[in-house]
Amino acid sequence: MSAKLETLSQNLQSQLGERLKSLKIALGEVTIEVAAADYLGVMQELRDTPALGFEELIDLCGLDYLGYADGREDVPGKGKRFAVVSHLLSVANNWRxxxxxxxxxxGFPVVASVVNVWNGANWFEREAFDLFGIVFPGHPDLRRILTDYGFIGYPFRKDFPVSGYVEMRYDPEEGRVVYQPVTIEPRENTPRIVREESYGDAA
Structure with missing residues (x-):
């Protein structure tokens, strides 16, 4: 582990204390996990504390861990399904x-908005809301950003059907786009394997 990552880890532990649920260093990066109740306060401290100095939000996204745990005890979240992951940058300290x-x-995933901490979180949080259904209280304009306003469901959830629930098409008689139930038949492609009768026999 580099001295820089060691310093960052120590600064995080001393500043955040028991609010750190986990701190891991892998592939040259530090990842911390905090409870949703502590999230907004922690994010403000990450920005405002000079020893941390994360003045820039690079990215924020939603994640669906449905089926990820399946019998494993070492997975993050311990059975919780929806997560928000943010990537931060400190230009002053040159670390991420x-x-x-x-x-x-x-059933109703909620994570506090960090738009008031970093303005750049605005569209990222709208995307996580649109695609995963994660609600961000405190967001100034939380509405869909990629799908249509009448879209039903959240397409990046792992239980969302591949073909969706409705389809759109242009109706020349009505002169507009109309919604209708999905007409695509669900199918499963199974590869056809052809082998010689003697395949695998000892010579």
């Missing part, structure tokens, strides 16, 4: 950080 927090309720 990944922050993960899990929504407490899988």
């Amino acid at each position: 950080l990944r922050v993960r927090t899990f929504a407490e309720d899988d």
Whole structure:
């Protein structure tokens, strides 16, 4: 581990204390996990504390861990489904950080908005809301950004059907785009394997 990552880890532990649920260093990056209740306060401290100095939000995205745990005890979140991951940059200190927090309720995932901490989070949070259904209280304009306003469901959730629920087409008689139930038949492609009768026999 580099001296820089060691310094960052120590600064995080001394500043955040028990609010750090986990701190891991892998592939030259530090990843911390905090509870959703502590998320907003931690993010403000990550920006405002000179020893950390993360003045820039590079990225923020939603994640769906459905089926990820399946019998494993070492997975993050311990069974929680939806997470928000942010990537932060400190230009002054020349280091990066990944922050993960899990929504407490899988049925209605909620994570505080960090738009008031970093303005650049605006469209990232709208995307996570649109594609995963994660709600960000405190966001100034939380509405869909990629899908249509009448879209049903959240297409990046792992239980969302590949073909969706509705399809759109242009109706020349009505002179507009109309919605209709999906007409694509679900199918499963199974590769056809052809082998010689003697395949695998000892010579």
